């Protein structure tokens with residue numbers, strides 16, 4: 202962390218900037234919430250924090266999506282970027298700066314970087330021939346492709362492109378970069394990821410193509426309007442723009458270097474760990490203090506959760522599930538999802554997200570351990586001490602020591618980003634506090650008239666609750682504030698400062714105010730029963746569907762051969778695609794099909810399929826559907842039904 206001449210400690214933390222046309226999902230939320238927790242922790246310590254996130258808007262896929270929506274790319278980006286603002290607002294993300302790569306100032310910075318690197322000879326003009334994956338916006342070497350010229354990342358077909366282009370001389374920086382990373386292991390974390398980056402660089406950094414033909418979207422190359430700057434090169438520069446590089450030298454000097462740059466492991470090796478660092482070296486700018494790459498959220502089957510795979514988890518749906526099942530407030534549910542993400546999986550490793558797991562942790566950790574401590578302690582203070590602990594107790598046992606241990610663990614965990622270890626440490630304190638209440642039995646002390654001991658015991662427990670509220674505040678800010686309110690510190694205007702994370706600092710005279718339970722317990726049995734009932738209903742429906750029908754009934758179904766002319770995702774529906782098909786009629790028809798999770802639009806275009814042509818038209822998610830496409834598979838479409846030789850559209854199937 203940079204300490205400046207005025208003695209302030211500064212903390213500059215970044216997330217990647219997200220593709221503007223993505224819908225925020227659990228992966229984006231994970232990176233952003235981690236950055237948020239770290240930023241909140243440093244603010245509590247009194248550090249001057251700059252927490253930057255934003256949107257990456259110059260991807261070619263934005264142009265395509267804008268065309269499909271009938272908008273120009275900028276208008277489209279303006280419209281869709283709000284889904285990130287909205288998501289971060291709802292998920293309690295306290296960013297200081299939301300940067301968009303379409304901002305005039307950022308574009309100016311990108312052009313300036315380019316200009317300087319051209320001048321220094323680090324960027325030069327040449328020809329490029331390569332395999333390009335449009336959805337991933339990435340070139341791949343031929344030997345990196347999967348069989349059948351498929352993208353090694355998303356599995357879709359790549360295109361061969363040859364063009365005049367500008368190259369960044371990354372090759373000149375490989376050795377220096379390797380030395381730098383080896384000498385400063387904390388620059389890339391965790392260790393296993395650093396080793397991946399090092400072995401990537403050891404193979405020899407290739408010069409990187411950093412421009413594309415100008416098709417009207419992107420930052421133009423200064424002095425050469427034929428080209429625009431490659432979206433990744435443009436996007437990485439956001440970290441410089443947000444810090445004021447070449448815009449406000451004073452701000453830049455105060456802010457740079459980033460203390461922590463967070464990202465998922467997929468964008469570490471090729472982009473942040475090599476390209477980005479080499480760019481900084483070429484510019485003569487100090488490297489970030491730490492790049493930290495976390496793992497992926499995967500499905501139960503181990504598949505990465507992503508929009509292109511159509512298996513996204515919407516954090517908001519999980520929040521709604523918690524509200525519905527427990528009756529907690531939406532804000533508490535948001536905090537619970539934040540908690541789950543960091544408690545369930547070691548930060549840095551992959552993990553499977555499961556709604557069942559979320560509900561179980563809500564009950565066990567939040568309703569039981571934390572909620573229970575609060576709900577049993579505050580009534581005791583109300584009953585035995587008139588709601589007030591009016592003088593600091595002497596410390597009646599082992600809790601002060603436990604508090605100090607949890608605080609120390611939390612502080613180290615924030616340095617190493619061991620978010621799970623941090624929460625485990627706090628939960629050990631909660632377990633100790635619950636045990637302490639059981640063992641010291643304040644109700645007996647009261648009966649026996651042992652007033653001094655009673656006060657001391659309750660003081661220590663409320664003090665443990667106070668420090669717990671401080672320690673969980675970075676991850677669960679709203680819950681922490683509610684606890685603060687219930688133990689009477691909000692009313693006393695006691696600030697939530699990290700300096701007070703020590704035992705014995707509960708101020709005298711706090712008036713506790715028991716509130717509604719923060720974490721109403723979920724009836725997991727009821728949840729299970731409902732899931733079983735749903736399964737049963739689906740089974741019955743399937744059986745129903747398998748009943749015999751007459752020949753005449755079958756002949757009523759008008760099955761036709763149709764050719765798919767176009768295919769697009771249906772906005773807001775992960776499973777649906779909107780197809781335009783030629784069924785040999787005067788006009789093509791539009792059909793909504795539940796194929797999106799198994800088939801990409803590109804795979805379907807040109808495919809000959811079987812259409813149920815006389816199905817009543819329906820409006821699905823606001824989109825007109827005239828018919829149905831046949832596919833094998835029950836729950837999930839596994840294969841399309843296609844003719845085994847050429848048949849003209851409109852031909853009857855029977």
Ligand code: MSP
Pocket residue numbers: 216217218219220223227228229231232257436437438439463464465466467468496497498499505506507
């Ligand atoms: N726009 C680029 C980043 C440019 S930064 C200069 C980009 N954007 S993204 O929208 O695809 O999302 C990036 C972030 O979300 C990455 O940190 C990525 O690792 C994270 N995740 C996306 N899916 C994920 C999971 N399934 N699990 C965890 N995080 C993953 O890349």
